[in-house]
Amino acid sequence: MSTTSAKNSNKNNKRRFSDEQIQSLETTFGTESRPELRLKHHLADKLGLQPRQIAIWFQNKRARSKSKMIEQEYSELKSSYDNLALQFEALRKENQTLLIQVQRLRKMTEKSDGEENDHENQITPPKTSENPTFLLDMNNHDMCVTSCSDLNRKIDYLEEDAADILNMAEIAEDSLLASPENGCSFDSCAFLDNTAAGGTTSQWWDF
DNA sequence: TTGTGTTTTATTGCCTCC
């Protein structure tokens, strides 16, 4: 708006409404945010304003109300996001710790397998003090070898699965960090929703 | 007092609905 007529119109007519007028308009807005023509005329008569002014006031009020609502929704979403980000970071650290544990176990079983091979050649008892978790039953050696192989495969599986989960989590985190303000992608939002709605975190690595 | 940021009133142009 930059026309001369508009400027003149503003200079001549623009004034703030009185407290009483505002109060009455606010009250009406509380029950009816889009009043029909008759009500606008009624308010105009009652408050000594033009019906056009009433219409404009309601229009501006709706706009203010909408932007306030958006602002409120944003702050609620942001606090929810911040909360989830904290939870996510804790889970990520937990996952890393578990990965390290799996790798340690894997090394231990590899070591144990190596000793078994020596036993096949030398038929000497194992040093049980070194790795009590994987004690061998000398009366059932074949079964023991099979069990250790199974265990190895399980650890392989655990390790791969944990790595996959960490990878997925990092992808999700990256996509969240890439768009923290103006709305995350649909996938990452669903990811957050699931985390929030589930309320439980252990399902991530509930193998 | 004055410069500056915010709020409020009003206009304009576009869109939708009947």
Added chain:
DNA sequence: GGAGGCAATAAAACACAA
């Protein structure tokens, strides 16, 4: 096509620090 709503914007009114 006219009425009414909405988004964007202008500009007056207001608040307030320096």
